[in-house]
């Protein structure tokens with residue numbers, strides 16, 4: 001089944017009122033854990049890499065592993081480059097074989113954001129089979145090397161969202177709606193549901209079927225996740241939660257087995273922790289059985 005871009009699986013999700021989980025990984029064992037959880041649940045999947053892990057693992061190695069694993073998996077799997085601010089690196093990863101590319105020019109002025117996003121979208125569309133995600137407004141918090149403090153974050157203007165999609169040819173839109181990368185400081189983060197609703201309705205009224213992306217999944221209450229999906233979020237990003245799960249599981253295993261030197265057992269333990277965590281998200285997203 002296997003190698004797909006994001007747009008095709010997300011349009012199906014949008015119609016079916018569920019979300020596809022987009023999970024950031026930093027190594028191959030995490031990648032395997034995320035894939036296995038989705039295969040067991042028969043759920044479609046988006047694997048994400050930020051720029052640093054992509055460079056650290058090596059683009060060609062990562063894509064080779066993705067292709068091999070995705071080709072064998074009985075579910076659709078997309079490989080997404082997350083929050084890349086560098087147009088040339090976006091193009092490089094498209095050439096290597098990522099199937100969804102996020103050009104994040106959201107901190108640039110509106111016209112420059114359109115220009116850069118369009119440059120990447122046109123490039124990827126010319127290659128074929130690759131879709132592109134853009135961001136409008138700025139999502140607060142830290143993801144990879146990008147840090148946006150709350151005071152500087154700016155929510156997405158719905159009318160501008162239409163213009164942005166039309167002029168940039170972008171395939172997926174990540175509108176800033178108050179969610180944030182990293183750990184929320186409060187139990188009930190202030191999310192602008194109305195803004196997401198307005199954007200989704202405006203798109204529909206204008207016969208635009210662009211899927212909407214929700215960033216900052218970690219720490220959102222279950223009700224919030226479900227409501228965001230109901231209102232039109234069809235790609236849901238989760239990063240920090242997996243990083244914490246990975247490091248906590250590794251620490252837990254080593255603390256309990258300080259005299260053991262079998263890395264395979266440690267890898268298995270940490271991979272299982274990732275699988276369990278990812279399964280919780282799949283259940284929240286309603287994507288089980290949708291592959």
Ligand code: 13P
Pocket residue numbers: 024082083143180181182183214215216217218237238239240241
């Ligand atoms: P979290 O780290 O808050 O889960 O956000 C993930 C994300 O949006 C990646 O783009």
